[in-house]
Amino acid sequence: MICTDKSILLKLYFEMLRIRRIEEAIAARYPEQQMRCPVHLSIGQEAIAVGVCKALLQTDQIVSSHRAHAHYLAKGGSLRKMIAEIYGKKTGCCQGWGGSMHLVDLEHGMMGSTPIVGGSIPIGVGLAFAAHLKREPHLTVIFFGEGSTEEGVWAESLNFAALKRLPVLFVCENNLYSVYSPLHVRQPLSRSRLQIARAHGLHVDSGDGNVVEEVLEKSQSAVAHIHSGKGPVYLEFTTYRFREHCGPNFDNHIGYRTHEEAASWETRCPLKRLSHQFDDESIRQQIDDEIIDAFQFALNSPFPEVR
């Protein structure tokens, strides 16, 4: 059932706005060249991370890909440690070994992110397999882009997850592009990723990844399905990245996608849908205070020393 509870919707909106403003702050400061690692911003895709993670417990685990900021933050990852990590500081979540593409916060079940396409999918299945072997009650969510579904390891992982009926939720974020390569040059339009997952024996569903309450509802159903012992679930949500694949800028002018396409997705912005209901100055102020604190923390932190 689609959530209409105002207090929950406000929480979802707050989480999305928080991620949006954090990433906008990163984008704004990126040209200073103090954040010396690639950043893949989730701006435009916040609803999937927030909606899925709202259906989880702190003890549930997630893994992610190169575009991991939103997942890390939605799962409760420390903002200070994330910003410090992007600045390459000792106080970062990987003490400077990882950077933006390798985020981790074990306390909140963020088990790690990696940028090799599809690379963290079997890791997530393995975490679920460990929980299965140890009779632990938590489940594992694997976030990945639609490009990962072109990797063999995706199908291999679906197969094993279904074979062992593992407590794992596959969440595919289809943002239509792998860097600059559109979906239609990579997959036949008739290729149904849902059908592929279903053929492996998974329960599948799909939805609008820019409608946070829809994401939440489908995630809650998926979580219930998994907890009832019926096996793994594959969810796919469509969405759109507003900025360039890697970096702080907009890149609709360079020619791989049209202004019209970007503009039409802009009208479907996951935040705009709800802002008229929930936006107010005090929320923004609260978020911005936290952001200022995190950047201050990162800038004031020491660099790691060579061992």
Next chain:
Amino acid sequence: MIRSLKFYEAIREATDQAMAADPSIYVMGLGVPDPKGIFGTTLGLAEKYGSERVLDMPTSENAMTGIAIGTAIGGMRPIMTHQRADFFLLALDQLINNAAKWRTMFAGQMKVPLVIRLIIGRGWGQGPQHSQSLHSLFAHIPGLNVVAPSNPYDAKGLLMSAMTGDDPVIYLEHRWLHGIYGNVPKEVFYVPFGQAKITKTGSDLTIVASSHMTLEAWKAAQLLSQEGIEAEVIDLRSLRPLDESAILQSVCKTGRLIVADDDWKTGGFAAEIIAMVTEKAWCRLKGAPQRVTYPDSITPTSWALSNHYYPGAKEITSLALKMLDRPMRSEALLAEILQQRMLKPLDTPDPSFTGPF
């Protein structure tokens, strides 16, 4: 208690003892619970520990390696087997990008206690894709441990260390070693990584080898003894970490070095050892270090070709004689080798030697 066990029995015993002591250890691989039990190394384990801890797996090397890594992060201790190392090439992404890096990449917050047992094939027409050693490739990667036992004692002791360590281990088993005998204590013991073993002492030259080539080096040392030359044989046991000081100490004593390696010459592990020695003990060398390796070509299948492919004890001996100014004896032995290569297939393990050494 000291008993004689075969190499494959030592692996099975180590696995059994470790599994009995630690319920987080599980064994996974194609054919692990089947009637052959990975050349006998996993026989009986499924019956004893059940199908959750001793399990077969899909033919999905890359994902299954990632899944094993995931379980290791999640608190399990997986042992993964592959009946030929060549198949494991499909999993290099998960091995190199994830297993080797996970611990350091995330600042030591997680560990990856993963053992990958790879069997190197040889003989009876194993051919291009069933015979690759690949240890040079693995040993290149920071974050991995690479071990290659040559005898049953080390097979057990190194596997015990691998199964109780906190980092990924590539454990290489040469197929021609599975039937070798040797003394193995019944109780649990550990052979630490990074400690080479001197298999035979000598003062005239140093022969460095690992895995099956250690047997050939040891046999070469016996042949050289008959010529009045005393070779020191170093069994590396562990390639990464490497026991540099054992090699350097020996070379400083003998001044001459042969590295015998079951691998290709170009960019191989033999080159690494020679580079290390020339960097650190240049002035102690009496002559140029030499390599005994496969030729730089794929492994042929027909015995008529593979007879000429694999170097062994006599090739090492011939090279040592040449280095020690016995060109006539070296040439004579070389002629003998060439003649033997034409006579009959040399594609099964040497029946005259089954250990111990």
